[in-house]
Amino acid sequence: MDTQLWLICFLTFVIHLIGTLAYSVRIAGVRTRRIAVSFALFSILVLVSRTSNSFLGPFLAKRVESNLAGTMSTHLLSDFRWLLVSASLATIAGALLIPTFQRVFCRAVEHFQVHRSVPKLILHGFFKGGLSYIRHSATLPSTPQVSKPTKTGAVSWSILLLNVGAAALWTVGVFAALYAGALDPAVRVTSSTLSSIINGGATIMMAVFIDPHLSGMTDDVVEGKLDEAEFRQGIVWLVGSRLAGTLLAQALLVPSAMIIVYVARII
DSSP states (O other): OOHHHHHHHHHHHHHHHHHHHHHHHHHHHHHHTOHHHHHHHHHHHHHHHHHHHHHHHHHHHHHHHHHHHTSSOOOHHHHHHHHHHHHHHHHHHHHHHHHHHHHHHHHHHHHHHHHOOHHHHHHHHHHSSHHHHHHHHOOOOOOOOOOOTTTSSSOOHHHHHHHHHHHHHHHHHHHHHHHHHHHOGGGHHHHHTOTHHHHHHHHHHIIIIIHHHHHHHHHHHHTTSSOHHHHHHHHHHHHHHHHHHHHHHHHHHHHHHHHHHHHHHHO
16 A cells, blocks of 8 residues: 555545544433534534545545556555445444543533633643543443344334445445546546435435434433433444445445446436
């Protein structure tokens, strides 16, 4: 792996790490009973994710162009496989960091409630004991008591399977669009704009099924209708299904790219 590929893998890792940590925001919101504030503060990390994503596309597109022009000798399919591996590793890392991140985030919410200032919160995090608190809060997840979630948990198998599919399509969408340009350079510009063909399915599943169900779970915990332990168990299953989705993305990469090439040709 060359330096450019390492950088692209790092950006992919950051994007998927933050995406996985989003689950811990709901846990922190439930514990602090400040769900709106929790999501507002998490938007700071979302900015980091979006910034990484804004660099990822151009860097990866440049790599494809260089390969097609013959100025860079590399196996593009192997490169994309490594990017998907980075997504899976980031999901694993995010799962391991959820307990630590949830504790730190609860502390951040409590600090914000007092000072009502994001700049002050950032300064506190880096210069006034915040790093020390992170060090003392660091912990690994306890071994979850996993049971069939259709009755004893908060998430059904149908939601879990939809989350696997959504995570797979969301992970592979942009990569498939760029790889499609390598499969057929004649339509590579058109192909690079067609990631929505793949991502669209993920967006629909998330908006129609998964996000409303997860929001309902969160409200049920706040209202006392759902036990917090069951809610946390549901989050464990959702994170696991997200990891399964990033692994499934490996199998969907080439077929998705071929679908995009076909659509680009007939437009």
